[in-house]
Amino acid sequence: MIAFLRLLFRNRLAAVGAVVLGAILLLALLTPILPLADPDATATADRFKRPFSEGHLLGTDHLGRDLLSRLLWGTRLSLAVGIFAALIAATIGSAIGIIAGYFGGRTDNVIMRGVDMLMAFPYILLALAIVAALGPGLMNALIAVAAVNIPFFARNIRGVTVGLAGREFIDAARLAGMGHTRIILTELLPNVLSTIVIAMSTTVGWMILETAGLSFLGLGSQPPQADLGSMLGEARSALITSPHTSIVPGVMIFLIVMSINLLGDGVRDALDPRLRSGALTRPRAVTLVDRRSHVPHADQKGLLNIQSLETQFHVGPRIYRAVRGVSLHVNPGEAVGVIGESGSGKSVMALSVMGLVASPPGVITGGAVRYAGEDLLSASYTSLRAKRGQNVAYIFQDPLSTLHPLYRVGDQLMEAIQSHNRVPDAVARAKAIELLKAVRIPNAENRLRNYPHEMSGGMRQRVGIAMALANDPDVIIADEPTTALDVTVQAQILSLLDDLRRERGLAIIFITHDFGVVAQLCDRVAVMYAGQIVEEGPTETILTQPAHPYTKRLMACVPELGGGKRELAAIPGMPPVVSDLPPGCSFAARCDKATAACRTGEIALAGTASHTVRCIDPEEDLA
Amino acid sequence: MGAYILKRLVSAIPVLLGITVIVFLIMAMIPGDPATAILGSYATPENVEKLNRDLGLDKPLVTRYFIWLGNMLTGDFGRSFSLNRPVLDEILDRFNATLILAGVSFVLASVMGILAGVISAARQYGLADKAITFTVLIGISVPSFFLGMMMILLFAVNLRWLPVSGMYAIYGGGDLPDLLRHLVMPATALAVVATGVIARLSRSAMLEVLRQDYIRTARAKGVDERRVIMGHALRAAMVSIIPVLGIQAGFVLSGSVYIEMVFQWPGVGRMLVDAILKRDIILVQGGVVFVAAAYVFFNIVVDVAQSLLDPRIKT
Numbered sequence: 001m002i003a004f005l006r007l008l009f010r011n012r013l014a015a016v017g018a019v020v021l022g023a024i025l026l027l028a029l030l031t032p033i034l035p036l037a038d039p040d041a042t043a044t045a046d047r048f049k050r051p052f053s054e055g056h057l058l059g060t061d062h063l064g065r066d067l068l069s070r071l072l073w074g075t076r077l078s079l080a081v082g083i084f085a086a087l088i089a090a091t092i093g094s095a096i097g098i099i100a101g102y103f104g105g106r107t108d109n110v111i112m113r114g115v116d117m118l119m120a121f122p123y124i125l126l127a128l129a130i131v132a133a134l135g136p137g138l139m140n141a142l143i144a145v146a147a148v149n150i151p152f153f154a155r156n157i158r159g160v161t162v163g164l165a166g167r168e169f170i171d172a173a174r175l176a177g178m179g180h181t182r183i184i185l186t187e188l189l190p191n192v193l194s195t196i197v198i199a200m201s202t203t204v205g206w207m208i209l210e211t212a213g214l215s216f217l218g219l220g221s222q223p224p225q226a227d228l229g230s231m232l233g234e235a236r237s238a239l240i241t242s243p244h245t246s247i248v249p250g251v252m253i254f255l256i257v258m259s260i261n262l263l264g265d266g267v268r269d270a271l272d273p274r275l276r277s278g279a280l281t282r283p284r285a286v287t288l289v290d291r292r293s294h295v296p297h298a299d300q301k302g303l304l305n306i307q308s309l310e311t312q313f314h315v316g317p318r319i320y321r322a323v324r325g326v327s328l329h330v331n332p333g334e335a336v337g338v339i340g341e342s343g344s345g346k347s348v349m350a351l352s353v354m355g356l357v358a359s360p361p362g363v364i365t366g367g368a369v370r371y372a373g374e375d376l377l378s379a380s381y382t383s384l385r386a387k388r389g390q391n392v393a394y395i396f397q398d399p400l401s402t403l404h405p406l407y408r409v410g411d412q413l414m415e416a417i418q419s420h421n422r423v424p425d426a427v428a429r430a431k432a433i434e435l436l437k438a439v440r441i442p443n444a445e446n447r448l449r450n451y452p453h454e455m456s457g458g459m460r461q462r463v464g465i466a467m468a469l470a471n472d473p474d475v476i477i478a479d480e481p482t483t484a485l486d487v488t489v490q491a492q493i494l495s496l497l498d499d500l501r502r503e504r505g506l507a508i509i510f511i512t513h514d515f516g517v518v519a520q521l522c523d524r525v526a527v528m529y530a531g532q533i534v535e536e537g538p539t540e541t542i543l544t545q546p547a548h549p550y551t552k553r554l555m556a557c558v559p560e561l562g563g564g565k566r567e568l569a570a571i572p573g574m575p576p577v578v579s580d581l582p583p584g585c586s587f588a589a590r591c592d593k594a595t596a597a598c599r600t601g602e603i604a605l606a607g608t609a610s611h612t613v614r615c616i617d618p619e620e621d622l623a
Numbered sequence: 624m625g626a627y628i629l630k631r632l633v634s635a636i637p638v639l640l641g642i643t644v645i646v647f648l649i650m651a652m653i654p655g656d657p658a659t660a661i662l663g664s665y666a667t668p669e670n671v672e673k674l675n676r677d678l679g680l681d682k683p684l685v686t687r688y689f690i691w692l693g694n695m696l697t698g699d700f701g702r703s704f705s706l707n708r709p710v711l712d713e714i715l716d717r718f719n720a721t722l723i724l725a726g727v728s729f730v731l732a733s734v735m736g737i738l739a740g741v742i743s744a745a746r747q748y749g750l751a752d753k754a755i756t757f758t759v760l761i762g763i764s765v766p767s768f769f770l771g772m773m774m775i776l777l778f779a780v781n782l783r784w785l786p787v788s789g790m791y792a793i794y795g796g797g798d799l800p801d802l803l804r805h806l807v808m809p810a811t812a813l814a815v816v817a818t819g820v821i822a823r824l825s826r827s828a829m830l831e832v833l834r835q836d837y838i839r840t841a842r843a844k845g846v847d848e849r850r851v852i853m854g855h856a857l858r859a860a861m862v863s864i865i866p867v868l869g870i871q872a873g874f875v876l877s878g879s880v881y882i883e884m885v886f887q888w889p890g891v892g893r894m895l896v897d898a899i900l901k902r903d904i905i906l907v908q909g910g911v912v913f914v915a916a917a918y919v920f921f922n923i924v925v926d927v928a929q930s931l932l933d934p935r936i937k938t
Contacts, residue, residue, distance in 0.1 A: 013760075117641035122877035122918050125911055126645075132899040132907040133652045209766055213881055216768050217896050232769060236885070239772055240780050250769035258764035265760075285848040356839055381848070389845035396843075401836040406858050406933060416844040451934045467844060 004270055014266020021259035024252075028076040037066035039073045040224045048242040061231075061245045062238055070226060071248055077227040079256070081142050082208030088146035089207070090200050093153025098184055098192065100154065101161025112158065118151045127210065131219045138211075138227065141220035145210045149203055153196070160195045164188060194271075201267055205260035212253050228253050286355040286384060287311075289364045289377045296368050302329025303372060303507050304353070304392065304475045310366035311345075311352045320579045322348040324531040325367065328509070330475065335501055335508040337522035337539065339515065339554075343575055345531035346511045350477045354388050371475070390420045393468035397480040399460035403452040409463045410448030416470040435466040439496060458489035465496065475507045482517060494520050515558050519543055527551045530576050530586035537611030547611070547618040550587045585615070593617055627930060631923045642915045643695070647688050650908050700909035705901040710909035714891060718913070720790055721890035723802075724883070725876045728810045732817035732875065733868055737857075739818070740825020740864075745852050747830065755822065763819035767878060771812035771885035778808060788887040809886040813879055817871040824867045828860040835859070862933050869925035873918050 009015045037056075043064035051059040051067075058067035100111040118126065130144035164170065165188070173183045214220040215229030226234070228249045235245035296307040311323040322345045330336045338346045351357045353369050353376065369376045371391060376384060396402040404412060413432040417423065423431075429448070436444035439462040452460055461481060468476055478497065482490040498521055501508055510522055518525050518539060526536040527548065535548040546552040553571045573590040576582065582589065584599040591598070597616060605612040662670055675681050679690055694701070700710035743755040779787040786805050791797050832838065833856050841855045842848075880892030887893075891910055898906040930936045 113641075117638065117645060120638050120642060120919060120922075121645070121915050122873035124874075124877035124880060125914055128877075128880065128895055128899065129646060129649050129907065129911045132895075132904065132911075133649045135902070136900065205764075212766060213768065216766075216881065217884060219896070219899060232766075232772075236772065239776060243776050246769070246772050246776075250766065250772065253766050253769060254764055257766070258760065261760060261764050285842065285851070351839075354843060356843055358834070358839075385845055385847060387845075388843055394840075394843040396836065396840060398836070402840045404837040404841065404855055404859070405935065406862070407855075415841075415846060419845045419847065419850075453935055464840075467840075470844070 008266050008270045011266045011269060013262050014269075017259040017262025017266065020255060021263060024075065024256055024259065025079070027072060028079050031072045031076050034072065036069040036072060039065060039069040039226070041065060048238065048245070051244050051248075058248050059242075059244050061235065062242075067245065067248050070231060071228075071252060074226050074228045074231050074249060075252055075256070077138075077221065077225070078208055078212055078229065078253070081138065081211045081227060082204055085142050085146040085149070085207045085211060086200050086204040088142075089149035089203070090153050090196055092146075093150040094157045094192065094196050096150065096154040097157030097159075098161050098188055101158040102165050102180070102184060102188060104162070104165065108158070108162075111154070115151045115154050118148075119155075121148075123148055124210070124213070127214065128219075131214060136219045136222065138215070138221035138225065141211050141214040144214065145207050148210075149207060152203065153199055156199050157192055157196060160192050161188060164191055198268065198271065201260070201264040205257045205264065208260070209253065209257055284359045286381050287352065287357040287359040287362050287364055289355075291364070291366050291377070293366050295375060295378070298368075298370055298373055298375075302331050304509070305329040305370040306349070306353065306367070307370065308367040309349060309352055309364070309369065311348050311357060311362060311364050313361040314363055315361050318579045320577075321581065322531055322578055323352060324578075326528070326531070326533055327367075328526055328533065328536075330507040330509055332474065332507050333501060333505045334524070335498075335510055335522045337518040337525040338509060338511045338528060339513060339518055339525060340528035341513060341554075341575055343578075344528040345578070346528045347479050349528070350394075350479050350509065350511050353477060354392055354394070355384055356394070386420070389416055389468075389473065390471045391473055392475040392477065393471070393473040395461075395464050395468045395476060395478040395481040397483050399457070399464040400452060402464060403460060405452055407451075408448065409450055409452060409455070413448070413463070413467055413470060416467050420471050431470070432466075435470055436463070438469065438500075439463075439466045440492075441466070457485055458492070461485060461489070461493055462496075465493070469500070472504070473506070475509070477509045477511070479511045480513070483512070483514075490517070491520075497521060515543065515555055527554070530581065531578055532586065532614065533605065534587065534614045535612065536605070537607075541611055545620045547607070547613040547620040548587075548615050549591045549593055549619060552619050553590075624927075624930075628923075628927055631926055635919050635923055638919055639916055640692075642919070643692055643912055644688070646908055646911050646915070647691065650904055651684060653904065695909075695912065700913070701905040703898070703903055703906040705898065705903040705906065710906050711913075713894065713906065714910055714913050717889060717891045717894050718917075720888060721876070721879055721883070721892060721914075724806065724809055724813065724888055724890060725872075725879050727806060728813040728879070729817070729868075729872050729875045731810060732814040732821055732871065735814070736818040736821025737825045737864060739822040741829055741852065741857055741860075743822065743826040744829030744833065744856075752826075756826075759819040759822045762815045763823075765815065766881075767812050767816055768881040768885050770815060771809065771882055774808045774812055775885070788885075790889055809882045809888055812885070813875060813882045816878070817875050820874075821864070821867060821871055825860065825864050828863045829856055831863075832856045832859045858932070862929070865925060865929050865932065869922050872921055872925070876914065876918055876921075 009018075043060070046056075046060050046064035047062055049056050049060040049064075051057065053059055056066050056068065058071060061067055061070065096111060096115070100108040126148045127144040130147055131140055134140035134143065170183060170187060173187050211220055212227065212229030212232070215227050216233040218230070218233055221227045221230045223230070223234075231249035232246055232253070235249070239246050299305070299307070306326060306328045308325045308327055309323050310321070310325060313320040313322055324345075326345070326349050328336065328338070338349070340346045348357055348362070352364055355376070357364070364377060367377075371387065376387070379387070403409065410429065410432055413435060414425065414428040417428045417431050432448060433444045436447055441447055441459060441462050447455075447459075452463070455463070464481065482493050485493065494517060497508065500506055510517070512518060522539050524537065525539050525542050526533045527542070527550065528534070529550050535542065535546065535551050542551065543555070546555060557570060571590055576586050576589065582599065584601060585591070585594070585603050588594040588598040595617070603614050603616055605614045607613050662674060679687055682690070698711060700714070702708070703710050703713060706713055739755050739759065743752045746752045775787055778785045785808055786792065790802065790805050792801050838851060838856055841851050846855070879888075879890060880896060882888065883890045883892040884896060891914060895907060895910045898910065
């Protein structure tokens, strides 16, 4: 609770709202004991006095009544009516919602049909109809406003209740022999109460506004009693000659509603777990680059050369070091595998290359990414955009979420082409068909007209690959492109990629957690753990003579077909959290060979030119 | 597509029936005797009884409902005693004015709201975002009728740029420019709250979409950022914006009541308020059913637009 309040008041606007609303509420509560003039005492001689005139701080209205006094009494009435209406709507609406959600089935169906019917009305129209039937009057306006808000509560609370009604603790209560009423009151109600309170905080402002509106129309409070709405309604005829009589109540309504809105927004934000953790990513076209160390000099390795790359996520006060000094290069026609568990930083490393890490919270804090010698991290957006897809292309995992669901695949392919080449649609379409054929999609002409959801997973992945190939890139970064697919389709996709690299001299960085895939496609492989490369070497060597204990353990987790029954050795423990890394080897905590020396100081990659390992006591001697 | 529209039209029938039932039940709640309400408390018992018979009020509730419904289906919405003319004629005379006001206002709110929301999302936490968020907050907190009055004070009385009220100038008006000049203030005042709500929703819908994987794909293939925002992201965000447009249309349509009162706009809203104050129940009943039915049809248009936008909806 205290944490919640602290969070709420860190939001300065919410604090302003709370202060303004608190002041107004206090004034409204104190009104009866304040030394005010009688709000209904008319004095026609003193009509339409300007504000700051003697004895009348805010002036007088068309009957010479003191405006300050009327304002405070009117505010009191408006607030009372609005809050009361909100309470009625919340009580009845929540009761209906809980009953519908708890009993479900036919009860639910009938009730929700009725609620939908009520929601088919334009909101204020329904309130007018109710007032028409009951007759003008403040009480009737209150009933009308409460009634039209009942469906809102019923629907919201029903949604929450349906989710709760299926949970174990409700079943347990039922098995314990509790009656329906008791379950609803003691088990369900406490759990939906916070939802009800939030819904009330967002609607009470509306209800104050709506009752004021009905009074403004002359359908609410009747003279001489006045709430803010009827004050405004009465002042309307003198708008031009004595505007202050309108402005005074109008500004008060505005202040009340705005302070409630500010506070309501603050409450909602403070309760939103995503906002609370600060984990919401923000939409930037390029990852933020903020290099704290000097940029490494170009060395002549590879077509794409990643040098000591550091990528971090800055979430609130915490820093997650997702990629910690990774160096990796790839030559034309070469396929390099990057292997590691989920969270090892391999995808973040791949996305950093073209500035595609969601940012903020992502920040590239060090290193360089060189394409043909040029540092992409210091490139302008325009030049980076021109290289995206044209020179370095990506294939992503799970093509159902990576293809746009509302565009035909043909249009998405053509767009990839036309983003880099100004060609007429017909040319782009012909090229798109050619691409689909290249990735062996049968009936390519018709497939162009499909939406992603109309295709199978394998077909969609082929579209993803075709899109990556659209501009004949030199480098393809494939981020687990086969993980979402079944094994036969996976094999087809892999052989397709293998063919493409042999035919076109593509350089491929292939990110996976599957050694089988690496063995099939890659010339070289790098093993990542906790944001670092722990071992790198030719695929053959790594598979047969893994030098890092982690690599060895990782391969022991893979079941072998025809290998007979054997115990699969899971690695004990969890990968370390990259916001709080221990000194020394990050794998030490899970390694059965770890010694005190492993837990002090950085351990460098060492070994031969082709095979390197980050371990002081490797499994294989690399000399 | 034709089949889908037909299906939606058919599914509107139970909703329309539900609306008539609800309106009928509300009006049946009227305390006391409707005939006495119409004739006033000094009426003779004979006159009350005669009027009850004339209005069919001596019959049971269910029978009365079906008579009323049957009459409406033949275009007979009853007769307004306060105006002494058929209810439907009066509504049709006035509905145009409401439709112009609400329609222009709704288009204004949709365009401005979506645009503000998109800019806000694309520049999240930037200066533009903060300015828009703050303006929107003020917009959704000002009562439209108060805003209307302040606009009259500023633009009509002090600056003399625009006419104070009405739909056409009394002398020499009647053409389109005249209508537009009269429309500026009421349409804006009516649009403000809806603009704010739409802007807020558009902003959060855009932020949600911008986190999706397919946006990263678009960027990865080199699509220009402006196209990513206005094409890929907005298109996807529209799927959750359009239903809100439908709801806001209802607010604009019924919220026109206040604006019609402030600006003396000759629409259905003002007619309804006058009818309520004069206890002309038959006119209220007809007006409410008519406007609610219009809203139901508008929502069908919204659904069809949604199905055109989202190919995943089975049509």
